[in-house]
Structure formats: C-alpha cells, structure tokens
Amino acid sequence: MELIGTRTTPSPLGPDRLRLVGEVAYDDRPGEREDYWFDVAAEHASSLSKTGNPWLACLLPLAATLGETLRIPMPVDRLLLRNARELPCIWKSWYPELYLVEVIAEAEPERRAGGSRAGSFFTGGVDSFFTALRSTEAGAIPTDDLITVGGFDIPLDNLAAFERRRARLGAVAAELGKTLVDVVTNLRQTRLEKTGWGRLFHGGALASVGLALEGRYRRLLIASTHTYGRLVPLGSHPFTDPLFSTTRTEVLHDGAAYDRFGKLEYLSRHAVALRNLHVCFRAGSDHNCGSCEKCLRTMTALELLGCLSSAESFPVKRLDVGRVARAYLRHPGLEAYYRPIRAGAVARGRRDVVRAVDRAVRRSRAIRRLMAIPDWLMQRRGLWRAARPIRRVLLAGEFV
Secondary structure (H helix, E strand, C coil), X not given: CEEEEEEEEECCCCCCEEEEEEEEEECCEEEEEXXXXXXXXXXXXXHCCCCCHHHHHHHHHHHHHHCCCEEEEEEECHHHHHXXXXXXXXXXXXXXXXXXXXXXXXXXXXXXXXXXXXXXECCCCHHHHHHHHHCCCCCCCCCCEEEEEECCCXXXXXXXXXXXXXXXXXXXXXXXXXEEEEEEECHHXXXXXXXXXXXXXXXXXXXXXXXXXXXXXXXXXXECCCCHHHCCCCCCCCCCHHHHCCCCCEEEEECCCCCHHHHHHHHCCCHHHHHHCCCCCCCCCCCCCCCCHHHHHHHHHHHHCCCHHHCCCCCCCCCCHHHHHCECCCCHHHHHHHXXXXXXXXXXXXXXXXXXXXXXXXXXXXXXXXXXXXXXXXXXXXXXXXXXXXXXXXXXXXXX
C-alpha cells in the first residue's frame, strides 16, 4: 500500500476550517484509491504536518493486517521510522495472523523545530477525564490542550452530537484552564476499520491525530484503558503507544497505575467531572443512556462512592440493583471491571450490590456459552437467518 500524496483543502464543515487529506492506494486492489483526512480549525493551519509521520502512524496497522509493504513518499522522523520496525513485531506476537511488514520512506535529513504544547486526548470519559484532571496537580505531567476527536466514538453521521459535546467539553477545558482543540477525521470510515478499533489501531489512530498537528505538540497523552496488572493485547497499550513518538513529539500512555474504580473515586471529588462525565456510546451520541451495561457499571461505582445522585450527566439518580444483576458482559474481559466494584461493595457493606455483580457474572458466563449456537449458525449458509431470533431470546431482559 502507498500514500500517493497529500493536500490541504477547504473544509466542507465550515469556512473557518481546513482539511489535511492523504490519498492511499492498495496493492491488493489495483486502481482503487481512498482519501484519509484530518479536519481542523483554520487557526491551526501553521501546525499541520508536512511529513509522513501521521500517515505512518495510522496506516501501519492496516499494512500489518493486509501484509503489504507501506510506501510513504514523504520524509518520516528517524525515531518513528525505527519504531515502525518494532511495532509489527509486538502486534504479531499478540495476533499471529498479522504480518511483519516493511516501511519504505526517507528519513528526515535533519531535526526541525517542534511544537511547544502538550495535549491529552479527551472524550469526557472516565479514563480521559482522569488524565485531564490529574494534569492540573503539582508534580503531574502538565498539559495545555484537551484534544477531542469527531469520527471516533461519535460517528461522522452524527456530527450534531459531536458539536454538542464539543461545546460542553469546551466549557470543561476553560474551567480547567486549558484549550480545547477539536479534530474531525474519517479514519474509522476507511479500510482501517478492518484492523479492529480496540484490537489494533486505537492508539495509532489517536497518535496520528496528534501528529497531524505535530507543529503544535511536543507531548501527547493517551489515557490508559487497562492497568499494569491487567495488560492484554489492545490497540492502545503502554508497550505500543510510546512507539508512535517522534524526536519532536513524545507520545505517552497515561494512568495505567489506576483501575477504573480508582479513577472514578478520584473523579468523584471533582464537580466538573460529575457534571460532564460521558461514558456511553451505545447510540453513537453525546449523552448517557443510563441503561446499557457500561452506564450501569459506571453508575454502580458512583453509587458506592456516594455521588450518583449528584452525577448530573446521568439520567438516573438512584441505582436499580436489579438491572445491574441483569447486565450482560458480552466478553470475559469485562469481568475485570466488576472485580474492583465488587471489592468496593464488600468494603462498604453493600451486600445487595455484591449479589447483583455475582449474578451478572454468572448469568453472562452462561449466556456466552449458549451464544455459541447463533455464532455457529452465522457461519453456515442458509442457516444464518436463524441466528438473530436466537440471540434475541438469549438476551431478552438483559442490559447490554
């Protein structure tokens, strides 16, 4: 696969915006080309990248998935180019079906002046809110900007929701003494989606957004998903995120010393987080539905911490423990989020929550075993239509 070239064009999103576009061709689809783009406010025009760095960061996971050499006809930072040999080795150790691929690009001949600001990626979720708030404390890694991205958790076909969230997060940034920088991108609407967002390209996608504005940033923080004690193969990982660094822009994986319950305990002491916390992307929107598994999980923790009633961003102010008991944990990895919640419930004498968590885990394990039946049917020609009603029956009454 090859980056054919890049260009900067006016944005269709508004007269005060610009779009950095990269045209990509694939070896396995001769003649087919696809545009990848990053859309930013015009005031950031001077910070837009003129190198191959953001394109390497976002395209390398796809090259490793397709088994295609990645050719970039633009200079690439020497450190990033060296790290591009290491990243596929890590990914292949996690996922043996991936490929060790070569990157053909010219190393930048000399070190250019870099940006001076530090930014952290910000969705308003637990992980990113923790990183943003902690950066205001003495001794922490300071940040100047909160970077929010349209087209990732809120899809491009719901930019109205992204605009509402941008307005809300802008107020959060102002309250924290930071600047909100918004970027809209189509990366998740390209062939990159084949790699799997959580599985492989989450970290590289975020890094590419920051590197698209590499003239602005000397440091980028990506909030952790899991703890050091529970490291599993994931698109954003403390092993891989820093390997997207360049000699001018350092990429850091932040917060992995804390589990999700510990982060919520920290956030519970900050009114700005309780007013604006946004964890739900079930509908690809900007509000918390209050009934999906992720909302229930978060509300349970907030209930144990004594602040659910003051968490303005959730529509429910009293926890329905019965709903928690019927939460469906669609994969075993979700059980790890419930262990600290259960421990917190035990410590606070909330036996009702302990029982609800235990029941949710038991029921989910049983349902997951039964889900093997519709999963098998989905792979069989002529039988796949039967899978959907079976799924509905198995999940009836569950909160997913």
